[in-house]
Amino acid sequence: MHSTINQDEINMLRSEVEILMRERYALLKVTGAATGLIAELDSHALPAGTEQAAELLASSINALSEETLQDALDSVQAVIAN
Structure with missing residues (x-):
């Protein structure tokens, strides 16, 4: 039972990290476009x-x-000249 709880926690954390990574990518696209x-x-x-x-x-x-x-910038394939 103890290992099941740990596996459940790992799965929950994995799901949270995946959500955060999708949100980060979306924010990077907005930032790149801006x-x-x-x-x-x-x-x-x-x-x-x-x-x-x-x-x-x-x-x-x-x-x-x-x-x-x-x-x-990479997320929107932008190149900004210096």
Whole structure:
């Protein structure tokens, strides 16, 4: 019985990890797409009132680790020129 409980716990954790990995991939795709969008925007041509949202998005992207940002770009097959 004890090994069954452990196997059940392992299965539950495995399911949770799989859910988290799917969510991570979805978030990486959103982040990659947002990064591509921000890279292509002309900040001087933004409609009034959108500057703050664009700045928040850009600063959030800049706060990511280089590895996470690269994973995000890879998830949408994006290449951003430096």
